Amino acid sequence: DKCASYGAALANEGGGKLILGVQNSPRKVVGTQALKDINYIKNYLRDQLHLRVIVEELDPFFEEQVKAQGIAVSGKEFLPLCGELTPERIIKAFAGQGIIPESGTGSTEGQSLTVVLPGRPPNMCPGCPHRGFFYVLNRLKAYVTGDIGCYTLGFLPPLSSMETCVCMGASIGNASGVVKVVSEEERKKVVAVIGDSTFCHTGINGLMDMVYNSVPATVAILDNRITAMTGRQDNPASGHTLSNNATYRVDIAELCKALGVKHVRVVNPFDLEETEKALREEMERPETSVIITDKPCILVKRPGVFQRGPLYEIDPEKCTGCRACLKIGCPAIQWLPDEGVRGLSHIDPTLCTGCDVCRQLCTFSAIGRAK
Structure with missing residues (x-):
């Protein structure tokens, strides 16, 4: 009861902090049972708060669910349906409703809600198998036609190795077009990069057309055994269904050969020397070739897939x-x-x-x- 009461009081007074599980004197972590009945706390706060606003980006999913239970809440009446809900947009919306002062403060002490945060660009995870491959692409000054996936982050510094990114599967088609308009020497620099799940989704037809039209370019298929970017969903190349049931795993190398690719190589992207050797040789070929990286995403929790090495x-x-x-x-x-x-x-x-x-x-x- 005390936890819920303090929470309601803090909310109605403009916000604050509750430190749970720490003994005051002497300072000692003792743990807490205050949140053991979280539903009770939610219901108590709902009944006690003077203002009920649900803040969620895009569609009002939670807002509609709460209203369906007969609970009066606000949200999309004044919060935007589109775009990221940055602190500035939330402050503007709340101030427009008179919930907080126009100055952008919501506490009795007048503490500003806006904080200038340091820039933090998105980045590949530590141990990502794409990192070494893009480092080598940058080193070779390759002209990379990119695709949709975690590897799209390869366009950011310091890797800086991507020139195009249009839509899922476009990397292979873009590469096919680029080699038509560049010189013979520049053609050797063109590499299409696509992930395993995107390749299964809409890259197979592009590679088939590349072989059919005798396009002299290299396609790199970054196989990390999962659809990492959108939440680690399985795909036909992962060997499991979305229900986590084991199933047939598409052999990407054999599939490429079946499409007519004569030169298919599988490399370890963590081995920079091996990766660079493979890229140099395949980029020199006057015909379609494929390089497949074969190391899993570090976020795959399935036993036996990702093995953390020595630190x-x-x-x-x-x-x-x-x-x-x-x-x-x-x-x-x-x-x-x-x-x-x-x-x-x-x-x-x-x-x-x-x-x-x-x-x-x-x-x-x-x-x-x-x-």
Whole structure:
């Protein structure tokens, strides 16, 4: 009862914080049972709050469900249906209803609701199998026609390896068009990049047409065993149905051969030397070729699919601050500008997955397995 009462009081007074499970004196974590009946707390807050507004992006899904229970709430009457609900848009909407002052404050102390946050661009996960492949594409200065998936993040610095991204399956068709209008030497730089699920969805027909029209370009199929970008859904190449039942797994390499591709290679994207060798050789071919990367997404929780390797660490005595390891943009690698002579790199052990890519970039042998 106290937890629910405090929550209602804080909400009606403009907000605040409740710290649960910590003993006051002496300070000690003791745990809490305050939330054991969460439905009771929800109902209590619903009955006690003076204002009931459901804030959700896009369609009013929860709002309609709550109203269907006979509970009077507000939401889409003044909140937009389209676009991201940024703090600024929410403040403007609430201020327009007189819920908070026009100044953008909602607490009795006048504390501003807007906070200037540092820029945090989207990034591939630590240990993502796409990272090493895009690093090599950047190194080779390839002209990459991209597609829809996590790998679309390859267009961002420091990987910066994508020139086009139109719609699902467009990468292969775009590559087919690009090679028609560039010089013979530039043609060797064209690489279409597509994921396994997107390839199954609408890339197969593009590859078939590429072979049919004798297009001299390379297609890279990044097979990470899952539809990672939209929530780890299974697909025909994952070996499981959406109900998590085991089923036939489409063999992408054999499928490509059946479409008429004569040169199909499977590489380990965590091995930069192997990946670069394969790309160099296939990009030189005067006919359609396919490279398949074969390492799973780190978020696949199915037993036996993703195996976390030994963690890595950086020896501060050997690190020269050359920043070569930062060229892959791994979130596990931190730059400490105030350390050493000109700064040092550091690997966060809570984020490292042991993919080994960073070690291959260090020419000073400063990166090794954690002891």
